[in-house]
Amino acid sequence: MKKLLLIILSITLLIVSCGVNKSEEKKLEKLKVAATPIPAGEVLEVIKEDLKKEGIELEIVTFNDYIQPNKVLQSKEVDANLFQHTPYMENFGKKNGFEMVAVGKIYLPTLALYSKRIKNVKELKDGDTILIPNDPTNAARSLILLDKGGIIKLKDNTKQDATVKDIAENPKNIKIVELSAEQLAPRLEEVAASIVNSSFALDAGLSYKKDGILAEDKDSPYANVLATLKGNEKDEKIQKLLKALQSEKVRKFIEEKYKDVIIPVF
Template identity: 40%
Template sequence: MNIKKTFTALVAATTFSGALAAEELSVAATPVPHAEILEHVKPMLAEQGVELDVKVFTDYVQPNIQVDQERMDANFFQHQPYLDEFNDGRGTDLVTVTGVHVEPFGAYSNKIDSLEDLKEGAVVAIPNDPTNGGRALLLLQKAGLITLEDDSKITATPRDIADNPRNLDFKELEAATLPRILNQVDMALINTNYALEAGLNPTEDALVIEGSDSPYVNILVARPDNKDSDAMKKLAEALNSESVRKFILNSYEGAVVPAF
């Protein structure tokens, strides 16, 4: 027996087995800040035997479809009200794994410097999905620009406005397009991830912005069959780590706020 060859073969087999043991976890995410946060935790997970594969999407529909159809393991882009609305509308049963951060929602304009400058009949663009559209209207109500029939309805639409003293003209558009049409409207209510991608600074450029008490915590989402897997638990722990807290605070300077 050639002991040297046997030992070499054993080492090679052990190394190969170890390589196979690394578990892949695919996560769909919007670019900023979600994909950036996931890239930050990649090395942490690699040390724990989890290979994180981050796929970037620029819309709010495909990430959920991809997870529901088992093309991706999880996603990270949305808040609970949006997930609830999606599950109800699409018949899916995606579930929350953990909350990570809040992106305070804001109103932006290239034409005015304050809400007081918003003229009669001004065109205001809001997201066309129910939860983010309702979120926009609730923020405008808080700012005193409109009054809703039900001041707690998170899926409110312009049809739910009871009082609109400035006769604001609301346009409901795809959330991702709002930064691109900012020059075409008087004001737009934009999700922070899209605002950041467009080079807007929420803490400096927003005419009005949600406070840190916002209930719209962004969440890691999976399916019931994989939400408790070891790899998913490791990802959840990494996303709620002190390292991620510091990364968020240092990278986004208040435009993104840790929720843990």
């Protein structure tokens, strides 16, 4: 009889326990965030459990392009996205008739000048060749970076759509050759130096400490931000997401996984 009572009690406790768990699950609020797989998707995965403790179930929706994450935000299929910098966000919004807000900076996918031949920009010789990406945004970023390093001088080094035509001074007659981003790292050994996008630098095993001679800093306007529709930036779920993304846990993850190629900026 005692055994039967114990079994009944155990079953009752199990049912009650399950009921509590289901009740807790129902309390979780869903939060959908669009992102590119690397690094944004990986960074968001790190905070899933932390947000669950805050009553939020995070759903990460990944895309391999830079258009759909904003399109699904515009259509309100997601609550926020993480993949873009503010200049791109603002330009995309203007072109597509809606307004987004940068809730906070998370990380900078650095654009850097790498070399296998020299250790300092002062070692560049007359007529040397530097490779840069040929897409408009990163070409302009590259030229601004070269201006910052004193290699060239632009007419306006704040112009975010600068082209080689905006070069005012080139004292060492550096040949600037534009190539598609995926060609920059493989051809690095053929030239004096090459600017390489962060994702391709990671793929090629480049390290700024070992191969870099010039890089963007944390004040770069091209840091990737958590973005949402204007008016939603104060939403409690968005603010909890921002807090989790700007945590020491995320900082350590970025620093350890991506080394000096992608850096936290909070």
